[in-house]
Amino acid sequence: MLYSEMHLPTGREVPSDAEVVSNQLMIRAGMIRKLTSGIYSYLPLGYRVIRKVEQIVREEMNKAGAQEVHLPMVQPAELWQESGRWNYYGKELLRFRDRNDRDYCLGPTHEEVITDLVRHDIKTYRQLPKNLYQIQTKFRDEVRPRFGVMRCREFGMKDAYSFDADEAGAEKSYEKMFAAYNNIFRRCGLKFRPVEADSGSIGGSFSHEFMVLAESGEDAIAFCEKCDYAANLEKAEIARPEKTEPGDGDRPALESVETPNVRTIDEVSAFLNVSPQQIVKTLIFNADGRACAVLIRGDHEVNEIKVKNFLGAAELELADDEMIFKATGAPRGFAGPVGVKVRVIADYSILGLADMVTGANRENHHLKNVNLGRDFAVEAFADLRVVQPGDACPRCAGEIKFARGIEVGHVFKLGTKYSKAMKAVYLDRDGREKTMIMGCYGIGIGRTAAACIEQNFDQNGIIWPMPLAPYAVIVTPVNINETEVMKAAREIYDELLAAGVEVILDDRDERAGVKFKDADLIGIPLRIVVGSKNLAQGRVELKIRKTGENRLYATSDICEEVRAIIAAELKTAV
RNA sequence: CGGGGCGUAGCGCAGCCUGGUAGCGCGCUUGCUUUGGGAGCAAGAUGUCGGGUGUUCAAAUCACCCCGCCCCGACCA
Structure with missing residues (x-):
């Protein structure tokens, strides 16, 4: 072209x-x-x-x-009603009516x-x-x-x-x-x-x-x-951790401490001077109308999808204040597993913890030295948290990034x-x-x-990998007014065209800089530059967009070289 | 849907606060010079200032309404 x-x-x-x-x-x-x-x-x-x-x-x-088939883009409402999605799909489904007032959507x-x-x-x-x-x-x-x-x-x-x-x-x-x-x-x-x-x-x-x-x-x-x-x-x-026993020995006695207006993990951590890892977060969820307490270590986040899947719930959301109060007897921010009146499930991160800090289910109070078994029971342990960098890979000994x-x-x-x-x-x-x-x-x-x-660009523009490049080669005569240059460029262009190569001949009467900038911007992988100085020695230049590399070839060899590069790059991609 | 921002020449923007001849850069057209990384000089063309209503002698500028676009969030998979 x-x-x-x-x-x-x-x-x-x-x-x-x-x-x-x-x-x-x-x-x-x-x-x-x-x-x-x-x-x-x-x-x-x-x-x-x-x-x-x-x-x-x-x-x-x-x-x-x-x-391969080709299906219609305009689709009758009846089909969507049959699958149940006419109502469920929501506003993303663009609906409209035809002249007979029948409902349709765009697929x-x-x-x-x-x-x-x-x-x-x-x-x-x-x-x-x-x-x-x-x-x-x-x-x-x-x-x-x-x-x-x-x-x-x-x-x-x-x-x-x-x-x-x-x-x-x-x-x-x-x-x-x-x-x-x-x-x-x-x-x-x-x-x-x-x-x-x-x-x-x-x-x-x-x-x-x-x-x-x-x-x-x-x-x-x-x-x-x-x-x-x-x-x-x-x-x-997240794999179930290997160390799941908190260790033997007598544990210190359960202790209730007053924690006025201390609710979040950060606040509790600062107020009681304990690390978030020692604190257990207790979240009350509303699963299909039923309350459920989910325990997780203070420095972790609950993965609601995992909770939802584990409970087999159709709808899951954080409980409102009323449900929290019913379950814990306290306002938001003081929930804990000890004495809570709903089912309790816990993330694996709770296993292995001893002398935990939890909410006391009492306004402005937290508990210290809380221990699993002695102080509370858990219905089930499961993988319920959001993965974090540094977690162990669930398949091998590697680390998650x-x-x-x-x-x-x-x-x-x-x-x-x-x-x-x-x-x-x-x-x-x-x-x-x-x-x-x-x-x-x-x-x-x-x-x-x-x-x-997004994966292939630099400050000058796009860098197409050969398989997606709109054209494989652009032939750039530095100055189209020099007849020898233009003639050589056209010959190269014609030869590549005849060989079935997707090629552009930049025959515009523009300065070289403009043509180079455009070629870089549109990201053509290979550029053949035909200039008078090199041409006088029977040479043209091949510039590789990806590497910026510049090579000189005899005019008689350039087409063969370019074809070889294209073939190689398409082949490695297969 | 909530919050914020923007709308002026093809593109990027200034002008608006404080109402009074619609501007700048790039691009475009013509000519001359230049010719290996977005040239220089000169002369040009291009606008319902997003739309409507109002205030005013006078609106790009002020007020109200509408439309469009963008960002953050919510929503969605």
Whole structure:
């Protein structure tokens, strides 16, 4: 492509409303434009990158046995009422009416439509398993769109849905997708980790988020520095500690101390001059209307998801003052396990503690020298706290560290949630009707492109890894008015074009500096600079965007060299 | 939904407090010079000052209402 003919409006100014680097660079590099909040247009350069991501996704999905379909974006309310989500999905679901006053929505996801499709056409176990996918525009009316195309309302997504006859098959389908996702993100040239995610009521560890590691990521992840264990903060497990006995010997007697207006851990710690590790936090939760006390060491935080899952509660929130008073007989801030009138569960961190400090269930009082067994009982111990850096890895001897990431993919075992609600059934070998088991697998296409930029940029602009680069090479004649220079540049350009290389010829009548800045900004991996001095010696220059390295080649060799580099970089990414 | 901020040329911004000819930088057009990291000089073009209502002799500027955008939080997965 000739630069002079491209629609590639680059900009020097950082747009005032663009917060993250990827958004700033995508706008400056002429990849995207914002139409309105959370809704973006892709310009030619940006769309080429999108198509690169899509192509990699397609190839790997096809390789994994999935088949591409294309489902409607406009979906009738009836389907959503059938699955129960018309009411549950909330405001993120954009609803509207047609001329006949029928209700519709814009698809934020396609479980309903795909399940409807499959239930009509699949009748027997002989037709299973199936995995269907599409690459399509989704609309989610996000409360607060942010970070450009990373968290927007209208966005391109690959979503795949698997249908299996039984659990074993569903597991196999999941594993295939898991493997395909690893291939996809590796081929995109991204540094990423699959992390275990909470799968809520569906159960099991059958949910993984694929996180691209980046400082600007919205999600925190916990990972092991030694093995490949990684999980999001809600999910990250903490192993039961080995030392669980506080040790023998007589313990000092229980003692009540007056602690006027001393409520928080920090206040108690300062007032009684004890470390937070010695204090036990007692939190009263409202689990489906029932109060439950959760004990945890003072320096830790309760993970509500873990509590909710452990209790099997549908709704869990911190209890209000009334419930706290009923349970403890004291206002907020003085709850403790001794004599509390509700069920008590405790985090593992309580094991091994002796002579603890707790609330006294009496206003303005705390207890000292509280000991498990002697002074209070616990119904169950469990992993109920939020992971912290430095915790032991639940899989190996390593240590947990934190990182930030951008969720670019999610694989999820759905079970029979939709197939049951929407009666997607088949006849098995014995002629019995059974419910299909589903999985769903999503990849944010635009988000993947943006995440790639978050990981690959410098002060001059984007640095595309070869697999996602909109063009592999830009040929830059330093001065187009020098006929020899322009002639050589054009010959190189023509030769690369003929060889099928994606190449730009920067034939603009601009100063060299302008062309260099633009080439850097849009992040083309390889730049061939044709200048009169080198050309007089039969040479051209090859500049590598990623390393900044400059090499000289004979004009006759440059195309072959460039093709070799491109091939090598695409190959290592596979 | 709560709190805060912003809206002036394509982009980035000043002007508003204290009402009186709409500005600056970049970009754009033309000419000359220049030509290896966002050139110089000269001459130009470009605005419903987000919209509406009000106050006033006079509103970008003051008041009220509306709209849009951004940030923080809440919510959501």
